Amino acid sequence: MHRALCPVETLYVGQRSRAFLSCTLRGRVDVEALSAAFDAVTEENPTLRSCIVPDGAGYALRLLGEDERPRLLTRTGDADEAYAAELNRTLPLGGPLTRAVLVSSPDGEGHLFVLLVDHAVTDGHSSIALHNALWDRYRALAGGERTAPAESAVRAEPRWPEPVSRLLPPADEADTAKYLDGRLEEVRRNPVELMPYDVPRPSAGGPDGDGAGDGHIEVCRLTMDKEHTDLLRRTARQSGVSVHSLIAAAMLTAARRRLDGDGPRTLGCLSPVDLRSRLSPPLPATDMVPAVTTHLQTLQVSGSSDPLDLARTVHNRLGDFIARGDQFHEMRITPEIPRNPALQLATVVVTNMGVVPGPRLPDGLRADDVRLAPAREQYFPQAGRSPLLACVVSFEGRLSIEFPHYTACFSPSFAAAFRDDVLDGLLAFASTAAPEHAPANPT
Incomplete structure (x- = not known):
C-alpha cells in the first residue's frame, strides 16, 4: 500500500x-x-x-x-x-x-x-x-x-x-508564475548576509577542537519563567506587535553584532507560516502532514537600529503577506527551491509555534520539562556560513527557544554567547512593559 x-x-x-x-x-x-x-x-x-x-x-x-x-x-x-x-x-x-x-x-x-x-x-x-x-x-x-x-x-x-499542496485554494498558473518572477527578482536585488562559521574548516586528519572534526548536533537553550514571558507578551500587546516579531528583532540585532562595521547590512528573516488554520476547511493538527510554508523578508540592519522598529517592520510585513494570501503562492512555488535556494535563504530563521499545552498525565507522574527542537542529517560545514535557527515554543505559558547547531560549523561557545545576547534583548523588551490598568471600579 x-x-x-x-x-x-x-x-x-x-x-x-x-x-x-x-x-x-x-x-x-x-x-x-x-x-x-x-x-x-x-x-x-x-x-x-x-x-x-x-x-x-x-x-x-x-x-x-x-x-x-x-x-x-x-x-x-x-x-x-x-x-x-x-x-x-x-x-x-x-x-x-x-x-x-x-x-x-x-x-x-x-x-x-x-x-x-x-x-x-x-x-x-x-x-x-x-x-x-x-x-x-x-x-x-x-x-x-x-x-x-x-x-x-x-x-x-x-x-x-x-x-x-493539494488542499490549496484554486489559482491561475499565470498568477503563480508572476509571483515566482517577483520573488526571484526580489532575492536577486537583495542578497542577504549569512553568519560566518566560527569553527575553522577541518583539514583531513586534523585534531578535533571545540566543534572541529566530524561534528555533532547540540542544542543551546533559552528559557524564560512565566513572569518574564507574561511581561514580554505585554510589551508585544502594548507595542502593537507579536511576540514572534520581538524575538525576530532580538535575533537580527544579535546577528548584526557579529558582522563587521556599524553601517547597514542586508539581513534576512525567515518566518514559517502555518497553513492549517488558513485552509478551508481548516486542517486539524492531528493530520500527520507538513502544513507549513515560509515568509522571507530582508531588512537593513545597522549597529544603531532600534530593535522595536525592527520588530514593527517584521510584524507588519508578515501581516501584509498573510493578508494578501501570499502564503498559498509561497507553497505553490516551493518545488522551485532546489533550483533557486535563495528563495529561502535568510540570516535568521525564527519559528513560531505559539502557546501550546503540555501532556496530560495520570496522578503520580508529572512532566518537569517539555522540549521541541529540529534536527537533520547534513549541515554542510564546507559552506563556511549559514542561517541561525531558533525554534520557539511556549509550553504551559513559559517561553523556550532552542538553538540547534552543528559543532563543525558553530562552536558551543558561539551558540551560548548568541543565546545570551538574544536573551538580553528579550529581557530589555520585557522591562519596557507598562503595568496593566486596574479596573475603574474594582469589586
Whole structure:
C-alpha cells in the first residue's frame, strides 16, 4: 500500500530533517501501557508506520510490515546523555518515520521520553498533537480504561492524509508564475548576509577542537519563567506587535553584532507560516502532514537600529503577506527551491509555534520539562556560513527557544554567547512593559 509524496513533501526527503520532542518525567511509568499507547497512535496514523521508497521520478510512502513497525524502545541510563545521543541518531531513509524511546534512571523514578518524527510527514503542530495524543492514550490505559481504536485504524485500507499542496485554494498558473518572477527578482536585488562559521574548516586528519572534526548536533537553550514571558507578551500587546516579531528583532540585532562595521547590512528573516488554520476547511493538527510554508523578508540592519522598529517592520510585513494570501503562492512555488535556494535563504530563521499545552498525565507522574527542537542529517560545514535557527515554543505559558547547531560549523561557545545576547534583548523588551490598568471600579 503506497501513497505518493507531493513535490513539497519530497523536498523534506533530501533534507532528512526531523522533529525532536522530549519530556522529562518524575514518577513511575507503566512501560507496558506506554508501549501499547505508542502502538495505538502509530496504528491510527499510517504515515507513522510507513517508510519512504523511490516511486518513479519521486518518492512514496509504503506501509511497513508488522515486524518492521516502530515499537517503543526502553533502556536505563542518564537523561542528558540519552538526549544528546537521540538528537544525533537519525531516521534513515527507507526505515520507520518515527521513533519513541524511554530512558529511565536506575531507581525507576526519573525518565526521559523522546519522540522523533520525519519532517516529510509532520510539522511542529502535528508533532506536538501526536505527543499529547500518545500521553492521552497512556493516561487512559494506565487508568484501566479500554479505548476503542479510531475509525482510521479499523479500515481495510489506510486513510492516508491528503498533501497540503493539494488542499490549496484554486489559482491561475499565470498568477503563480508572476509571483515566482517577483520573488526571484526580489532575492536577486537583495542578497542577504549569512553568519560566518566560527569553527575553522577541518583539514583531513586534523585534531578535533571545540566543534572541529566530524561534528555533532547540540542544542543551546533559552528559557524564560512565566513572569518574564507574561511581561514580554505585554510589551508585544502594548507595542502593537507579536511576540514572534520581538524575538525576530532580538535575533537580527544579535546577528548584526557579529558582522563587521556599524553601517547597514542586508539581513534576512525567515518566518514559517502555518497553513492549517488558513485552509478551508481548516486542517486539524492531528493530520500527520507538513502544513507549513515560509515568509522571507530582508531588512537593513545597522549597529544603531532600534530593535522595536525592527520588530514593527517584521510584524507588519508578515501581516501584509498573510493578508494578501501570499502564503498559498509561497507553497505553490516551493518545488522551485532546489533550483533557486535563495528563495529561502535568510540570516535568521525564527519559528513560531505559539502557546501550546503540555501532556496530560495520570496522578503520580508529572512532566518537569517539555522540549521541541529540529534536527537533520547534513549541515554542510564546507559552506563556511549559514542561517541561525531558533525554534520557539511556549509550553504551559513559559517561553523556550532552542538553538540547534552543528559543532563543525558553530562552536558551543558561539551558540551560548548568541543565546545570551538574544536573551538580553528579550529581557530589555520585557522591562519596557507598562503595568496593566486596574479596573475603574474594582469589586
